[in-house]
Amino acid sequence: MGKQKTVTTSSGQPIRKKPLSIRMWNSRGYYLMFLPVFIYVLIVYYWPMLGVRYAFYDYSLKNFEFIGLDNFKEMFATKDFWRAFFNTLQLSVIKLLITTFASVIISVFLNEMGNMVAKKTLQTVIYLPHFMSWAVVAAIFTLFLSKSSSGFVNETLKSWGVIEKSIDFMHSKAWWRPIYYMVNVWKETGWGTVIFLATLSGINPELYEAADIDGASRMQKIWNVTVPALANTILIVLILNLAKVMNLFESVFVMYNTRVYKVADVISTYIYREGFMTALPNYGYTTAVGLFKSLVGCVLVLVCNFASKKVRGRGII
Amino acid sequence: MEKTAYKKPKKKIRVFDVVNYLIFIIIGLIVMIPIWKVLVGSFSAVGVYQFKLWPTQPTVDGYLTIFTTKKLLRPFINSVVTTVIGMLLGLVMSTLGGYVLCQEDMPGRNLFSYFLLFTMIFSGGMIPEYLVMKQLGLVNSMWILVVKHGMNVYNLVLMRNFFEGIPGSLYEAARIDGCSPMGIFFKIVLPLSKAALASIGLMYAVTVWNDYSTVQIYITDRDQVNFQYILRVMVMDGDTPTTAYKVSQDTLYYAGIVCAILPFMLLYPFLQNYFVKGVNVGAVKE
Numbered sequence: 001m002g003k004q005k006t007v008t009t010s011s012g013q014p015i016r017k018k019p020l021s022i023r024m025w026n027s028r029g030y031y032l033m034f035l036p037v038f039i040y041v042l043i044v045y046y047w048p049m050l051g052v053r054y055a056f057y058d059y060s061l062k063n064f065e066f067i068g069l070d071n072f073k074e075m076f077a078t079k080d081f082w083r084a085f086f087n088t089l090q091l092s093v094i095k096l097l098i099t100t101f102a103s104v105i106i107s108v109f110l111n112e113m114g115n116m117v118a119k120k121t122l123q124t125v126i127y128l129p130h131f132m133s134w135a136v137v138a139a140i141f142t143l144f145l146s147k148s149s150s151g152f153v154n155e156t157l158k159s160w161g162v163i164e165k166s167i168d169f170m171h172s173k174a175w176w177r178p179i180y181y182m183v184n185v186w187k188e189t190g191w192g193t194v195i196f197l198a199t200l201s202g203i204n205p206e207l208y209e210a211a212d213i214d215g216a217s218r219m220q221k222i223w224n225v226t227v228p229a230l231a232n233t234i235l236i237v238l239i240l241n242l243a244k245v246m247n248l249f250e251s252v253f254v255m256y257n258t259r260v261y262k263v264a265d266v267i268s269t270y271i272y273r274e275g276f277m278t279a280l281p282n283y284g285y286t287t288a289v290g291l292f293k294s295l296v297g298c299v300l301v302l303v304c305n306f307a308s309k310k311v312r313g314r315g316i317i
Numbered sequence: 318m319e320k321t322a323y324k325k326p327k328k329k330i331r332v333f334d335v336v337n338y339l340i341f342i343i344i345g346l347i348v349m350i351p352i353w354k355v356l357v358g359s360f361s362a363v364g365v366y367q368f369k370l371w372p373t374q375p376t377v378d379g380y381l382t383i384f385t386t387k388k389l390l391r392p393f394i395n396s397v398v399t400t401v402i403g404m405l406l407g408l409v410m411s412t413l414g415g416y417v418l419c420q421e422d423m424p425g426r427n428l429f430s431y432f433l434l435f436t437m438i439f440s441g442g443m444i445p446e447y448l449v450m451k452q453l454g455l456v457n458s459m460w461i462l463v464v465k466h467g468m469n470v471y472n473l474v475l476m477r478n479f480f481e482g483i484p485g486s487l488y489e490a491a492r493i494d495g496c497s498p499m500g501i502f503f504k505i506v507l508p509l510s511k512a513a514l515a516s517i518g519l520m521y522a523v524t525v526w527n528d529y530s531t532v533q534i535y536i537t538d539r540d541q542v543n544f545q546y547i548l549r550v551m552v553m554d555g556d557t558p559t560t561a562y563k564v565s566q567d568t569l570y571y572a573g574i575v576c577a578i579l580p581f582m583l584l585y586p587f588l589q590n591y592f593v594k595g596v597n598v599g600a601v602k603e
Binding site: 118149 | 337347348352355364420437439442446448449453465498499526527530549592
């Protein structure tokens with residue numbers, strides 16, 4: 001039978017596969033359709049990957065010279081780099097935990113709403129902020145929190161007598177992180193409920209009926225039926241997002257400023273400043289920082305992929 | 318029969334429901350108050366700090382200023398153009414890729430998958446990307462927005478998942494009738510995928526419209542920036558690109574914010590289901 005291989009289907013019937021060359025010829029239409037995608041991905045994603053070699057070069061306007069691991073040595077000896085690294089981890093993880101927790105609570109109680117019109121309206125409202133850009137959200141909250149005489153929050157608090165002098169929230173090291181988390185909760189919590197509500201709608205109503213017959217109270221039903229049903233989804237959401245921990249960029253980028261670098265600077269903003277905001281950018285050094293970020297991100301994705309396979313039987317990639 | 322015989326107990330429901338509705342009214346207000354204040358502010362001639370339900374000294378000068386000042390109108394048009402083209406390119410790429418990836422008897426299918434999935438694990442990083450785009454002549458050009466968001470592997474995978482849900486017998490029948498792969502794609506697959514196309518198209522559109530950091534990194538020419546960028550420059554850096562101070566600054570800022578969210582806010586109530594579908598296709602596909 002020459003090159004032909006025998007493959008069996010799940011029902012045990014043998015299938016004769018045609019030779020590879022014929023199958024490839026038959027698929028020529030598909031290859032043609034894949035060509036634009038192939039070229040696009042090659043240029044936009046793979047070409048920059050070749051650029052990671054600059055991490056081992058001294059690459060500035062005047063210089064282009066191989067220096068081995070010197071960039072990494074410099075990086076690990078730089079205080080600002082470590083600050084950015086730990087800020088990235090802290091901001092991402094705390095943000096993730098807070099918004100997920102808030103989403104879960106809101107979905108659980110939204111699920112208890114009997115009135116469908118009220119429920120739908122509320123869903124429409126709380127999903128809204130997700131579709132605003134970070135630039136817009138930052139603009140709104142900067143205006144609200146500003147120290148000027150039209151600053152909503154400061155003036156309101158003053159008129160209530162809570163504070164005497166305006167607080168410069170966005171430029172304060174003590175306030176920046178709480179504000180950052182709050183803005184994140186405002187923007188993303190509502191959208192975070194989508195996935196939990198989808199899970200909740202799949203709960204078998206008989207479970208609630210059984211609980212009713214056993215005389216369970218509303219809170220008991222929530223605690224013993226609703227919350228356990230969400231456990232798996234919560235885990236999945238956490239895993240999926242842990243993989244993206246290192247990617248923190250735009251949300252910080254639009255809200256931070258020179259005065260709060262200590263609590264707000266993250267890896268990506270650090271790369272941005274070193275690469276674009278200095279008079280003599282060293283592309284070698286910044287590429288090295290970027291490579292470090294990519295590698296940590298890569299490990300996180302693989303670990304989370306493994307965890308995801310354990311939890312739900314399929315990976316995240 | 319059992320269901321009709323079963324009666325819901327009425328005890329204690331009252332208190333719980335009242336508290337529940339109250340909490341959700343508060344949550345709704347927390348979300349709506351900032352948005353409403355921005356909306357009211359954009360129509361008020363004077364900026365006041367208090368929360369007002371309706372504009373004080375109603376005016377539309379804020380919007381007029383934006384749409385008559387060339388330096389503000391140009392970014393708005395750039396945003397519209399890049400969003401539409403970026404969305405179309407994204408749709409073409411992800412439907413083509415997604416369709417090819419679900420062809421089971423195509424040799425090299427796994428290879429193609431790994432080729433795409435690897436980009437989700439590893440990337441060149443900000444600086445090498447910048448250097449490549451520089452070589453392509455995309456620095457200081459608004460088309461960087463289209464190129465950068467022209468395809469997202471995650472969306473492509475969503476598209477593939479959707480196509481896999483189309484019954485294989487349909488493809489088979491079309492093939493037997495002598496339909497080419499292209500023909501099947503255009504005559505059978507696309508018409509069946511309108512909902513998926515809408516969700517994915519919207520995701521691309523939102524991404525391109527809302528992008529600020531790409532512009533900040535790649536573009537310095539004020540003729541090429543998008544609206545998010547100009548809004549940011551205006552509000553955060555106080556760099557108002559207009560000399561005609563017909564309106565108070567706050568009015569202009571708030572009008573700018575409204576313009577930056579308007580397109581999606583207008584479409585959103587009608588398209589909400591498509592957005593939600595997009596998330597659930599990817600996440601809870603069981």
